[in-house]
Amino acid sequence: xxxxxxxxxxxxxxxxxxxxxxxxxxxxxxxxxxxxxxxxxxxxxxxxxxxxxxxxxxxxxxxxxxxxxxxxxxxxxxxxxxxxxxxxxxxxxxxxxxxxxxxxxxxxxxxxxxxxxxxxxxxxxxxxxxxxxxxxxxxxxxxxxxxxxxxxxxxxxxxxxxxxxxxxxxxxxxxxxxxxxxxxxxxxxxxxxxxxxxxxxxxxxxxxxxxxxxxxxxxxxxxxxxxxxxxxxxxxxxxxxxxxxxxxxxxxxxxxxxxxxxxxxxxxxxxxxxxxxxxxxxxxxxxxxxxxxxxxxxxxxxxxxx
Numbered sequence: 001x002x003x004x005x006x007x008x009x010x011x012x013x014x015x016x017x018x019x020x021x022x023x024x025x026x027x028x029x030x031x032x033x034x035x036x037x038x039x040x041x042x043x044x045x046x047x048x049x050x051x052x053x054x055x056x057x058x059x060x061x062x063x064x065x066x067x068x069x070x071x072x073x074x075x076x077x078x079x080x081x082x083x084x085x086x087x088x089x090x091x092x093x094x095x096x097x098x099x100x101x102x103x104x105x106x107x108x109x110x111x112x113x114x115x116x117x118x119x120x121x122x123x124x125x126x127x128x129x130x131x132x133x134x135x136x137x138x139x140x141x142x143x144x145x146x147x148x149x150x151x152x153x154x155x156x157x158x159x160x161x162x163x164x165x166x167x168x169x170x171x172x173x174x175x176x177x178x179x180x181x182x183x184x185x186x187x188x189x190x191x192x193x194x195x196x197x198x199x200x201x202x203x204x205x206x207x208x209x210x211x212x213x214x215x216x217x218x219x220x221x222x223x224x225x226x227x228x229x230x231x232x233x234x235x236x237x238x239x240x241x242x243x244x245x246x247x248x249x250x251x252x253x254x255x256x257x258x259x260x261x262x263x264x265x266x267x268x269x270x271x272x273x274x275x276x277x278x279x280x281x282x283x284x285x286x287x288x289x290x291x292x293x294x295x296x297x298x299x300x301x302x303x304x305x306x
Contacts, residue, residue, distance in 0.1 A: 023235045026247050027299045030254070036261025041304050042067040042093060042125070043297045044265060049272030049289055054079075058086035064294045065301075068093030070128065070267045073119040084122075095218075095265065099130035105140035108133065112144055120155035125265060126218060128188045131161045132168035141168035142181070149184045160218050162188040165229065171197050172208035179215055189216040190269070191249055192224025199226045201245040209249065216253045217262075220269045221246075221296050230275045233287040235295065247303075254304045266300050268293040 045066040047057050061069055069087070073096040074080040087094055098115040100108035112129075119127050129148055132141035145161060145168075152159040161169055161178075169175045169187070172194055179185055189212065195201055202209050223234045223246045231239040250266075257264040270276070270292045276285045 023243055023295070023299060026243070027302045029305075030251055030303050036258065038261035038263075039258045039306070040263045041301070041306070042263065042265045043301055044068045044070045044093075044095065044267045045293065045297070046267060046269050046271075047071050048269070054083045054086040055089075058090040058092055060290075061092060062090040064297070066092070066297060068095070068125065070095045070097065072097045073115060073127075075115070075118070093125050095125045095128060095267075097128050097130060100132075100144075103133070105133075105136050108136075109140070109144055109147070113147060116148060116151050116159075120151055120157045123155075123157060126158040126160060128218060129159060129161045130164060130167050134166055134168065134170045134174075136168065138177070142178070144168070145178065145182055145185060149182075152184075158186065158217060160186050160188040162220070163190050163193055163212065165193045165197055172202070172205050172212070176208050176211055179211055185215060187212060187216045188218040188220060189213070189249070189253065190220035190222065191246065192220070192222045192229045195224040195226060195242070195245075196229045201226065201242065210252075213249060213252045214256070217264070219250055219253060219264070219266045221250070221266050221300060222269045222271070230270060232277045233292060234270075235292070250300075250304075264304070266297075266304070268296040268300070270296065 043066055045061045045064065045068075047069065050057050057069070069092055071083070071094065074083050096119045098112065098119050100110070100112035100115070102108040102111055112131075116127065116129070131148070132144050148159045148161070163169045163175060169178065170193065175187075191202075191209070191212075198205065222229065223231050223239065223242050225231055225239065225242045231242055233239070234243050254264060270289055272289050273283055273285055276287065276289055278285055
């Protein structure tokens with residue numbers, strides 16, 4: 001587990017050792033120790049904002065150099081078959097997103113259970129859960145977590161719960177409560193949401209962040225800021241502080257995975273409009289979503305690969 005002292009030392013060292021001008025400053029290996037032999041890194045692409053077929057998506061993902069994809073579990077059989085055919089053809093691995101959607105906790109839980117049980121049957125790399133709702137009671141959300149780990153234990157498929165606005169793990173104190181009450185809980189860290197929710201780069205919540213990092217197995221590599229979950233372009237110098245903060249957090253997760261000889265998956269998840277800012281009246285995006293995600297993938301591979 002990452003201690004507060006380790007967290008402070010790492011982030012302080014990062015700030016003192018780098019005078020950042022852009023995202024390029026991080027495109028170099030960060031090898032503080034030799035990784036254990038079983039450490040591995042898989043970089044995944046999102047189809048969020050992509051309008052083509054599974055075959056077209058897989059072709060583009062493979063050409064860009066990704067190892068695989070993370071997508072919502074395809075519920076309809078024809079769509080699912082087309083997805084699997086494209087992944088097999090292009091030798092791409094995959095993780096799935098699952099969730100419930102109903103505002104009623106009982107109906108929501110049933111939707112979640114059906115989706116999760118269906119998804120584990122095809123043995124993905126992992127399942128990332130958009131879990132519960134921020135307005136459900138603690139008890140209702142806890143039932144979803146507990147059920148998810150019953151299924152994880154039965155199937156041997158890793159199950160992670162995402163730190164996401166609107167979902168049960170929308171804030172640091174709520175997440176800490178669930179971590180402390182649920183030893184099995186493992187996280188998808190999308191810490192950009194917490195920057196937005198807490199309107200800061202979380203400098204005043206180091207203990208809570210360190211606890212979350214110690215439970216992280218999967219990262220959504222999007223960079224947020226105090227006023228939103230996504231900077232318009234992480235390559236722009238005005239976002240240096242946000243870029244530095246996010247890589248500081250991710251470095252801590254990677255260091256732990258290297259030490260323990262475990263697999264780490266990273267999804268580059270900069271989104272389209274309206275996550276991506278647009279020009280007024282035209283809805284023209286201010287930056288290229290696909291190019292940003294590919295650039296993030298290349299930086300993460302250089303920094304965190306073997």
